Amino acid sequence: MSDQQTTDVQETMRGRLAELRRDYQRGESQLQQLMRDEAATRDGLLRAGGAIRILEEMLASTAPEPATRRDHVVDGVAPGAAP
Template sequence: MPQPQNVQTRLSELRQEYRLGEEQLGHLVRNEAELRETLLRISGAVQVLEEMTRPDGESGNGSPDGARQDASTEARAGRGS
């Protein structure tokens, strides 16, 4: 059976590791939120630029979230201009 002092030492170490883990997780959550905001701004900018470069009257059906197809892919699929 472990000595009571060893148990207390280990308990103290684990509590410190837990606090450090919580701190790291907090940083990651903040970084994730900042990155999502950045991606949202980029997505909006991509959408605006795509609309600006689109010929008048042509409607776009893509989205700048990675699921969209570029003009060459749309043309190969028979959906391009």
């Protein structure tokens, strides 16, 4: 190979190397953003799950007991049942 061909090949490789490094950095940035998004989503799910659990417990503790409810059976017929 001549010196000019060697120089051209090296320049091509340097250009490709620079392009690959930019792509790599872009990929790392995207991955870091995805990891931040994942953590934020996980935190949001944990908060929502905790709130759901609390509300379910509060509703369960304030709901009348089935044995003490009078509206579930009227004259021996459950509401919505066909006569």
